[in-house]
Amino acid sequence: MTAFSTEQLEEGRQALLDFLEYFAIHGAPPENAWDFAELPVEIRDPDSVDVITKTIGELTSDDLIICSKAMKAGLF
Numbered sequence: 001m002t003a004f005s006t007e008q009l010e011e012g013r014q015a016l017l018d019f020l021e022y023f024a025i026h027g028a029p030p031e032n033a034w035d036f037a038e039l040p041v042e043i044r045d046p047d048s049v050d051v052i053t054k055t056i057g058e059l060t061s062d063d064l065i066i067c068s069k070a071m072k073a074g075l076f
């Protein structure tokens with residue numbers, strides 16, 4: 001498992017938030033989405049104790065559903 005710095009995780013978290021906001025407004029990913037595909041993001045599943053750490057480019061639709069739940073629960 002690769003360890004990521006706090007700064008990398010924060011940069012990834014902000015990039016994912018920006019991505020999701022853009023997607024919600026425009027119904028499509030931003031044109032520069034692959035520019036931040038290698039940034040790491042940590043998602044805490046509110047339904048369990050699991051923490052998912054992946055790059056943004058590795059996230060699946062299931063991961064994004066967990067991310068949405070985490071955001072609603074104030075965990076993201």
